[in-house]
Amino acid sequence: MNQIKLFIGEMVKKWEFYLFLFFCLIVIFFSTVSPYFLDYFNLMNALFSFMERGIVALPVILVILSGEIDVSLASIIALSSMSMGLGAEAGAPVFVIILLGLITGIAAGFINGIIITRLDIPAIAVTIGTMSLFRGISNAVLGAEAITSYPAEFKWIGNATVGNTLIPLPFVVFVILASFVGVLLHKTKFGRSIFVIGNNRDVATFSGIRTRNIKLLVFMMTGLFCGIAAVFLTSRIASTRPNIAIGWELEIITSVVLGGIAITGGKGHIGGVLIAIFLLGYLKFGLGLLNVQGKIVIIFVGFLLILAIWLPERLRTYQESRKYRKVTTT
Amino acid sequence: MNNVMKKKRLGGFIRSREITLVFLIIFLVLVVSTRYGKFLSPDNIGDIVMDSSILIIMTIAQMGVILIGGIDLSIASNMALTSYLVAQLHVINPGLPASVLILSALFLGMIFGLFNGILVALGNIPPVIATLGTISIYRGLTYFISQGEWISAHQMTSEFKYITKTHFLGLPALIWYMTAVSLVFYIFYSHIRTGREFYSVGGNADAAGYVGVSLKKIQILAFSISGALAGLGGLFYISKYAIAQTDTALGYEFKTISACVIGGVSLSGGVGTIPGVILGALFIGIVNNALPVINLSPFYQMALLGAIILVAVIYNKLADDRNQKFISRKREF
Numbered sequence: 001m002n003q004i005k006l007f008i009g010e011m012v013k014k015w016e017f018y019l020f021l022f023f024c025l026i027v028i029f030f031s032t033v034s035p036y037f038l039d040y041f042n043l044m045n046a047l048f049s050f051m052e053r054g055i056v057a058l059p060v061i062l063v064i065l066s067g068e069i070d071v072s073l074a075s076i077i078a079l080s081s082m083s084m085g086l087g088a089e090a091g092a093p094v095f096v097i098i099l100l101g102l103i104t105g106i107a108a109g110f111i112n113g114i115i116i117t118r119l120d121i122p123a124i125a126v127t128i129g130t131m132s133l134f135r136g137i138s139n140a141v142l143g144a145e146a147i148t149s150y151p152a153e154f155k156w157i158g159n160a161t162v163g164n165t166l167i168p169l170p171f172v173v174f175v176i177l178a179s180f181v182g183v184l185l186h187k188t189k190f191g192r193s194i195f196v197i198g199n200n201r202d203v204a205t206f207s208g209i210r211t212r213n214i215k216l217l218v219f220m221m222t223g224l225f226c227g228i229a230a231v232f233l234t235s236r237i238a239s240t241r242p243n244i245a246i247g248w249e250l251e252i253i254t255s256v257v258l259g260g261i262a263i264t265g266g267k268g269h270i271g272g273v274l275i276a277i278f279l280l281g282y283l284k285f286g287l288g289l290l291n292v293q294g295k296i297v298i299i300f301v302g303f304l305l306i307l308a309i310w311l312p313e314r315l316r317t318y319q320e321s322r323k324y325r326k327v328t329t330t
Numbered sequence: 331m332n333n334v335m336k337k338k339r340l341g342g343f344i345r346s347r348e349i350t351l352v353f354l355i356i357f358l359v360l361v362v363s364t365r366y367g368k369f370l371s372p373d374n375i376g377d378i379v380m381d382s383s384i385l386i387i388m389t390i391a392q393m394g395v396i397l398i399g400g401i402d403l404s405i406a407s408n409m410a411l412t413s414y415l416v417a418q419l420h421v422i423n424p425g426l427p428a429s430v431l432i433l434s435a436l437f438l439g440m441i442f443g444l445f446n447g448i449l450v451a452l453g454n455i456p457p458v459i460a461t462l463g464t465i466s467i468y469r470g471l472t473y474f475i476s477q478g479e480w481i482s483a484h485q486m487t488s489e490f491k492y493i494t495k496t497h498f499l500g501l502p503a504l505i506w507y508m509t510a511v512s513l514v515f516y517i518f519y520s521h522i523r524t525g526r527e528f529y530s531v532g533g534n535a536d537a538a539g540y541v542g543v544s545l546k547k548i549q550i551l552a553f554s555i556s557g558a559l560a561g562l563g564g565l566f567y568i569s570k571y572a573i574a575q576t577d578t579a580l581g582y583e584f585k586t587i588s589a590c591v592i593g594g595v596s597l598s599g600g601v602g603t604i605p606g607v608i609l610g611a612l613f614i615g616i617v618n619n620a621l622p623v624i625n626l627s628p629f630y631q632m633a634l635l636g637a638i639i640l641v642a643v644i645y646n647k648l649a650d651d652r653n654q655k656f657i658s659r660k661r662e663f
Contacts, residue, residue: 069458115640121647124401124458125597129639132584136633143629250466253459263456295478295576299470302463310453 013319015260015312016272023279030286037286044166048159048236050281051170052229053248057255058181059222061273064256065185066215067198067265068116068123070222074248075134076108080230082138085147085240094153101234102227108134109223113216131249139242147240158236170232177225182270190214198265247298254301255280258308280304347594351609358616366623374619382615383508384563384570385585389593389611390515390604391559392586394552397519397528399535399599400457402556404446406582407468410575412439413564414472417481417574420490428493435565436558442468443557447550465583473576483572493569504566511559516604528552532599581632588635589614591642596650614638 011017030037037043056073063070083104087097108130115126160169185191197204197211205211234240257263258280259273280301287297363369388405395402416435420426442464449460483491494504518525530538531548539545568574587597593610595602614635621631 071458071462115644119644119647121643122598125591125643126640128401128584128587129636129643131636132588132632132639133636136630136636140627140630140633143627247466250462253462257459263459293473295473296470298466299474302465302467302470305463306449306453306455306460309455309459310449313454 015315016269016275019258019260019272019275019279023275023282026279026283026286030282030289034286034289036289041166042285043282044161044168044171046281046285047168047171050277050284051168051174052233052236053252053255054174054277054281055170055177055229055232056222056225056248057252057259057273057277058177058270059218059225060252060256061181061259061261061268061270062185062194062218063123063222064253064261064263065198065265065268066194066218067201068215068218069253069263070112070123070127070219071249071253072108072112072127072131072134073222073226073252074245075131075138076105076223076226077230077233077245077248078138078242079108079134080104080227081234081240081244082141082147084230084234085150086141088150088154089147094151097150097154098157098231101231102224105223105225105227105230106220107223109220109226110216112223113219116219117212117215138244142240142242144242146242148238150235150238154235155238156235158232158234173228173232177228178270178274185270194218195266198262198267200266250298250305251280251301254305254308258304260312262312263309276308348603348605348609351593351606351613355609355613355616358613358620362616362620362623369620369623378615378619379505379612380502381619382612383504384566385582385589385615386508386608386611387511387559387566388563388582388586389589389607390511391556391563392583392590393593393595393602393604393607394515394519394528395457395556396587396590396595396597397532397599397602398548398552399532400450400549400552401461401587401597402443402446402553403458403461403583404442404464404468405556405560405586406579407465407472408439408442408557408560409564409567409582410578410580411442411468411472411475411564412561413568413578414476414481414574414576416561416565417486417568418475420487421481421485424487424490428489431490431493431565432562435561437561439561439564440554440558443553443555443560444550446557447553450553451546451549469576472578476574476576478576481568481574486569486572491569491572494566495570504570507562507566511562512604512608519604524548524551529600532601534600584632584635584639585614586611588639588642591639591646594646596646597643 027038056077060070060073080101084097084101087100092100112123112127112130115121116123157169161167162169162172185194193204193209193214196207196209197214201211230245233245237244255276256273259268259270259276261268261273283300283304284297287300288294359370368374388409392402392405412435415438416431419434420431446457446461446464449455449464450457453460492503494502494507496503498506515525519528520526527538527543527548530541530543531545535545564579567579589610590602590607591597591610592613593602593606593608595607595610617634617638618631621628621634626634
C-alpha cells in the first residue's frame with residue numbers, strides 16, 4: 001500500500017504524467033464531439049501529416065538540451081526539397097534524389113554548427129540569418145514555380161504503408177529514429193555530455209568534453225533529420241513549392257518544450273517529447289475535424305508554446321516551496 | 331598632449347560603426363548609379379527615404395528589445411493585427427481624425443507589446459520563445475478577425491491614405507514622423523536615465539540589478555515601446571500601400587533584425603545606437619531599391635537579407651573580439 005502511495009507520489013511530480021493526462025483529455029473531448037475521431041483509418045492517416053514534424057523534433061531535443069536553439073529548421077527542409085527537385089528535373093534516379101536531400105540537410109546543419117561553434121556566436125543570431133538565407137536560396141531558384149516532375153517511385157515513399165496494414169512508413173521510420181535518439185541521449189556518454197553542456201558549458205569544457213565538436217554534431221544531425229523529413233514531405237505532396245514547410249519551426253519547437261525539455265538546457269527526457277508530438281498532432285487533427293482553419297489553429301499552438309514553458313516552472317517553484325515548508329515544520 | 335587626444339578621438343570616430351556605414355552606403359550608391367544614372371536623382375533618393383521610413387521606425391522598435399538582450403520576432407504580426415484593427419475602426423467611423431487613429435494605433439500596439447513584456451518579465455519565458463508564440467497568435471488573430479478579407483483602397487477615405495503622404499514644408503508627412511521618432515529615441519537612449527538603463531540591463535543584468543535597475547520594469551517597458559512603434563509602423567504601412575490584410579508586413583521581423591545587426595547592435599545586448607540603426611535600415615532600403623536596377627529578381631531578396639544578417643553578425647563578433655584583445659593588452663601594460 002505504501003509502495004503504491006509512493007509510486008503515485010512520484011508520478012504526480014512528473015511533467016510527463018500531466019502531459020499524458022492532457023493527451024487523454026484531448027482524445028476524450030474530440031471523440032465525444034466528432035464521430036470521425038476514433039476511427040482506425042483516420043487515426044493512421046493523421047500520422048502521415050505530423051510524423052515529418054515528429055522526426056525533426058527528435059534532434060531538436062538535443063539542440064535545446066545543449067542550451068542552443070535552431071529556428072532555421074523549416075528553411076533547411078525547403079532547401080533540401082529544392083535540391084531534390086533539381087535532381088528530379090535532371091532525371092536522377094530515386095536513390096540519388098533522396099541522397100541529394102539528405103546531403104543538403106547535413107550541409108545546411110554543418111553551416112549552422114560551424115559558425116555557431118567556431119566563431120562562438122549565439123545560435124539564435126546565426127539561425128535567424130540562415131532561416132532567411134536557406135529559404136531565400138530556395139525561393140531564388142524556384143521563383144514562383146513549383147517542381148512537380150518527380151518519378152512515381154519517389155512519390156510512393158511518403159504515402160506508403162507497411163505491408164497490408166494501414167501503418168504509415170513515416171511512422172515506422174519515426175519509431176526507429178526515436179529509439180535511436182532515445183538510446184543515444186539517455187544511455188551513451190555522448191548523451192550524458194549533452195546534459196553536462198546544457199547545465200554548465202564551462203564545467204563541460206573543463207572536464208574534457210569536446211563541447212564544440214559535440215554541438216557541431218548535434219547541428220549536423222538536425223540537418224540530416226530535416227533532410228529525412230524533407231524526403232517524406234516532398235514525396236507526400238509530390239512537389240517542391242516555395243512555401244513548403246513554412247511555419248514548421250513553431251510547431252517543432254513547441255512540441256519539444258511542451259515535452260518538458262527546459263528551454264535553458266540540461267533538463268528533460270525524450271519520453272515527454274514523444275507524448276507531446278502525438279498530443280500536438282492529434283490536437284491539430286481534431287481541430288481540423290471540427291472545421292477550424294489552419295491559420296486559426298496556430299493561435300492554439302502559440303498559446304501552447306507559451307503555456308508549456310510557463311506551467312512547468314510554476315510547478316517547480318510550487319514543489320520547491322512545499323519542500324521548504326516541510327523542512328520548516330519538521 | 332592635446333594633439334594626441336585629438337588624434338585618438340579622430341581615430342575612434344573613423345573606426346566607429348556609423349562612419350564605416352556611411353562610407354559603405356556612399357560606395358553602394360556610387361556603384362549602383364554607374365549602372366543606372368537616375369539612381370542619384372532627387373526623385374529616386376526621395377523614394378528610397380520614403381520607402382525606408384517605415385523600416386527605420388520598425389528598426390528603432392526592434393533595437394530597444396535587442397538592447398536589453400532580447401528579441402522581438404512578433405513585430406511584423408503586431409503590425410498586421412494593429413493595422414487591421416485600426417483600419418476597421420476607420421471603416422466603421424470614417425470621420426475620425428488622423429490624430430485619433432495614430433493614438434489608437436500606438437495604444438493597441440502597446441497592448442500587444444505589453445503582453446510580450448509580461449510573458450518575458452513575469453512569466454520568465456525567454457524572449458525568443460515568447461515572441462515566437464505571439465508571432466502566430468497575433469497573425470492568427472488577424473486572420474480570425476478579418477476572416478481572410480481585405481480592407482482595400484476604396485474603403486479608405488483619401489484623408490486616411492494621406493496620413494503618410496500629405497506634404498509639409500515640402501516633405502511627405504511620413505518622413506517627418508520618422509524624423510520625430512528618431513529624434514525622440516535618440517534623446518531617450520543617449521540622454522535619459524531610463525534609456526541608459528536599457529544598456530546596463532543588456533550589458534550585465536545582474537550588475538544592473540545590484541545598482542538598483544529593475545530588470546522586470548525595463549523588460550516590460552522595452553516590449554511596450556516596441557509594440558507601440560509596431561502599431562504606428564503598421565498604420566503607416568496600410569496608409570502608404572492603401573490595403574489592410576492578413577499578410578501585412580510579412581517578413582518585416584527579418585528586415586528589422588538585419589537592419590539592427592548592420593547598424594552595429596549586438597544581438598547579445600547592450601550595444602547599439604540610434605544613428606547606427608537608422609543607417610542600417612537605410613542600407614537595406616537602398617539594397618532593396620537597387621535590386622531591380624542590377625537586374626536581380628525580387629525572389630533573391632530573402633536570400634540576400636539572410637546573407638547580410640550572417641555577414642553582419644560575424645563581422646560584429648570579429649570586431650568585438652578585436653576590441654576585447656585591445657582592452658586586455660592595454661591592461662597588461
